[in-house]
Amino acid sequence: MKRTLLTFLIFGLALVFSSAKAQTNDLLPSWNEGASKQAIKQFVEAVSTKGESTFVPPAERIAVFDNDGTLWSEQPLYFQLAFALDRVKALAPMHPEWRDQQPFSGVLEGDLTEILAGGEHAVLELILATHANTTTEEFATIVKDWLATAKHPKTGRLYTNMVYQPMLELLAYLRANSFKTFIVSGGGIEFMRPWTEKVYGIPPEQVIGSSIKTKFELRDGMPVLVRLPEINFIDDKAGKPVAINQHIGRRPIAAFGNSDGDLQMLQWVAAGSGERFCLYVHHTDADREWAYDRNSSIGRLDQGFNEAQARGWTIVDMKRDWKVVFPFNE
Amino acid sequence: MKRTLLTFLIFGLALVFSSAKAQTNDLLPSWNEGASKQAIKQFVEAVSTKGESTFVPPAERIAVFDNDGTLWSEQPLYFQLAFALDRVKALAPMHPEWRDQQPFSGVLEGDLTEILAGGEHAVLELILATHANTTTEEFATIVKDWLATAKHPKTGRLYTNMVYQPMLELLAYLRANSFKTFIVSGGGIEFMRPWTEKVYGIPPEQVIGSSIKTKFELRDGMPVLVRLPEINFIDDKAGKPVAINQHIGRRPIAAFGNSDGDLQMLQWVAAGSGERFCLYVHHTDADREWAYDRNSSIGRLDQGFNEAQARGWTIVDMKRDWKVVFPFNE
Numbered sequence: 001m002k003r004t005l006l007t008f009l010i011f012g013l014a015l016v017f018s019s020a021k022a023q024t025n026d027l028l029p030s031w032n033e034g035a036s037k038q039a040i041k042q043f044v045e046a047v048s049t050k051g052e053s054t055f056v057p058p059a060e061r062i063a064v065f066d067n068d069g070t071l072w073s074e075q076p077l078y079f080q081l082a083f084a085l086d087r088v089k090a091l092a093p094m095h096p097e098w099r100d101q102q103p104f105s106g107v108l109e110g111d112l113t114e115i116l117a118g119g120e121h122a123v124l125e126l127i128l129a130t131h132a133n134t135t136t137e138e139f140a141t142i143v144k145d146w147l148a149t150a151k152h153p154k155t156g157r158l159y160t161n162m163v164y165q166p167m168l169e170l171l172a173y174l175r176a177n178s179f180k181t182f183i184v185s186g187g188g189i190e191f192m193r194p195w196t197e198k199v200y201g202i203p204p205e206q207v208i209g210s211s212i213k214t215k216f217e218l219r220d221g222m223p224v225l226v227r228l229p230e231i232n233f234i235d236d237k238a239g240k241p242v243a244i245n246q247h248i249g250r251r252p253i254a255a256f257g258n259s260d261g262d263l264q265m266l267q268w269v270a271a272g273s274g275e276r277f278c279l280y281v282h283h284t285d286a287d288r289e290w291a292y293d294r295n296s297s298i299g300r301l302d303q304g305f306n307e308a309q310a311r312g313w314t315i316v317d318m319k320r321d322w323k324v325v326f327p328f329n330e
Numbered sequence: 331m332k333r334t335l336l337t338f339l340i341f342g343l344a345l346v347f348s349s350a351k352a353q354t355n356d357l358l359p360s361w362n363e364g365a366s367k368q369a370i371k372q373f374v375e376a377v378s379t380k381g382e383s384t385f386v387p388p389a390e391r392i393a394v395f396d397n398d399g400t401l402w403s404e405q406p407l408y409f410q411l412a413f414a415l416d417r418v419k420a421l422a423p424m425h426p427e428w429r430d431q432q433p434f435s436g437v438l439e440g441d442l443t444e445i446l447a448g449g450e451h452a453v454l455e456l457i458l459a460t461h462a463n464t465t466t467e468e469f470a471t472i473v474k475d476w477l478a479t480a481k482h483p484k485t486g487r488l489y490t491n492m493v494y495q496p497m498l499e500l501l502a503y504l505r506a507n508s509f510k511t512f513i514v515s516g517g518g519i520e521f522m523r524p525w526t527e528k529v530y531g532i533p534p535e536q537v538i539g540s541s542i543k544t545k546f547e548l549r550d551g552m553p554v555l556v557r558l559p560e561i562n563f564i565d566d567k568a569g570k571p572v573a574i575n576q577h578i579g580r581r582p583i584a585a586f587g588n589s590d591g592d593l594q595m596l597q598w599v600a601a602g603s604g605e606r607f608c609l610y611v612h613h614t615d616a617d618r619e620w621a622y623d624r625n626s627s628i629g630r631l632d633q634g635f636n637e638a639q640a641r642g643w644t645i646v647d648m649k650r651d652w653k654v655v656f657p658f659n660e
Binding site for chain 2: 204205215
């Protein structure tokens with residue numbers, strides 16, 4: 001009994017010390033010292049310090065993150081579009097009509113001009129047409145199988161390796177300070193959920209995205225949810241605050257994005273009372289990642305850039321602020 | 331320093347012992363000993379005991395609860411309908427046309443025949459017509475103000491007092507065993523969220539319900555979400571598994587309901603692999619609450635009752651299984 005007691009005490013002590021250490025250590029080692037890192041830390045300390053007028057109860061420490069271009073790369077194509085293109089090729093033998101029908105014919109001929117010109121909406125349309133008519137569980141398996149093997153055309157890496165190391169640290173830093181981290185993405189909710197927990201530490205119930213409709217059916221007495229080729233919700237621009245309200249039901253206190261598609265989400269978060277934090281990732285690093293903003297068809301940052309400057313939101317200069325970009329750079 | 335260390339150790343020890351005590355004490359004191367209580371405890375122990383083949387990792391311990399008739403009463407009217415009726419009366423001076431228009435004229439004349447005959451759908455329609463055209467924040471305030479003063483016609487109690495004490499204990503017992511508890515209700519998502527955290531310990535992001543559409547707007551530069559008089563989603567029957575998939579993104583392992591409106595949710599949960607638990611609350615207590623099932627227009631339990639019996643789901647007999655019904659009975 002005495003030995004058991006001692007074990008308890010030592011274990012408790014180890015917990016106390018490791019937790020104290022975690023608070024004082026730099027949890028953002030891939031962030032260069034500078035205004036961006038400083039602003040993040042100041043905000044987190046302000047809302048986490050008991051007794052301060054800026055303190056926010058843990059339950060209300062909600063942080064929302066865009067995914068494409070904010071947590072992982074989105075060039076030269078949204079990764080979900082790369083997945084969709086591979087699905088078109090895989091399904092083409094069963095769809096001879098696709099040979100004469102855009103956007104499928106373009107995909108099969110390797111000409112993506114029409115799709116790229118249409119931006120995130122065109123992507124969603126392609127996804128709708130190619131990703132329905134499976135059950136939700138079948139679809140999750142298809143996504144996982146693809147991610148296990150498909151390689152990015154530039155880096156040759158798995159897509160789930162092309163996440164931003166500084167943002168992984170930021171997610172973990174926020175959670176270490178009792179934040180609940182959510183994804184709010186224009187990407188497909190069921191495209192993200194099979195892997196976000198493993199890659200970002202964000203469980204499926206904290207992933208919000210665009211969706212197609214599903215239908216409950218009994219198949220030989222077994223219930224399934226069938227994915228229908230019909231848009232349910234597009235989680236982009238003014239849709240983001242709507243989706244945040246629908247899924248979370250309270251206003252986040254911090255928002256992270258990289259494009260004009262995130263602007264309304266940042267506005268919605270900024271307009272709440274008390275301490276607020278809004279951050280844009282600005283893609284400025286053509287060597288280590290990509291450099292693009294106002295004129296890009298993917299991840300355009302134009303109006304949002306102006307508003308961020310005018311309101312004093314944090315703008316991360318990827319080249320200047322990030323010591324490493326991808327985990328495999330370390 | 332030595333004294334601080336000692337304080338840490340004693341504090342840690344107190345935590346260890348209080349937590350061990352919580353596990354062995356009866357956390358369901360308002361449940362009579364019997365098959366229902368036994369089934370609940372067996373299930374929770376099976377999924378929580380490390381090393382057992384029935385063990386379920388904490389992240390996957392998701393439990394979903396219907397609200398009306400499962401967590402609080404729903405007679406003689408859904409409580410949200412009582413709220414809606416009061417809203418009709420409050421708004422009537424601004425809507426002279428309601429005097430000649432059903433269902434409003436019926437409400438104003440005190441004749442609810444038409445509304446009751448229509449069931450949960452009719453309720454939702456009335457809610458739509460009377461609850462839109464506010465911002466989400468204004469609406470939350472209206473709900474909170476009503477709940478602070480409105481009294482139940484039979485008990486004279488606040489509606490939020492008419493929650494089931496045994497179910498409050500069950501929610502807490504599940505959470506003490508690392509379950510994440512969600513509400514999945516036909517009721518309005520924004521009608522529930524202002525009070526579920528305080529009353530049930532369930533935060534807004536774990537509340538799923540029926541909803542109307544909302545729209546993001548900038549009013550003099552300030553973003554608001556405006557509630558539109560348009561159905562977004564009806565979270566009833568086959569809608570419940572769809573909503574669970576949309577909001578949670580994984581299949582719960584336990585489901586609790588009281589009516590045929592919950593049947594598909596229970597089927598969906600039961601059909602997953604591994605340990606599963608499905609429970610129906612059967613309203614059998616005309617003295618302490620109400621007695622109704624197969625022929626009730628509110629909370630009809632007919633097909634679901636048959637299926638529960640055939641599949642061996644737990645059926646709570648309120649009169650037999652519950653020592654007390656409401657917290658104010660204690």
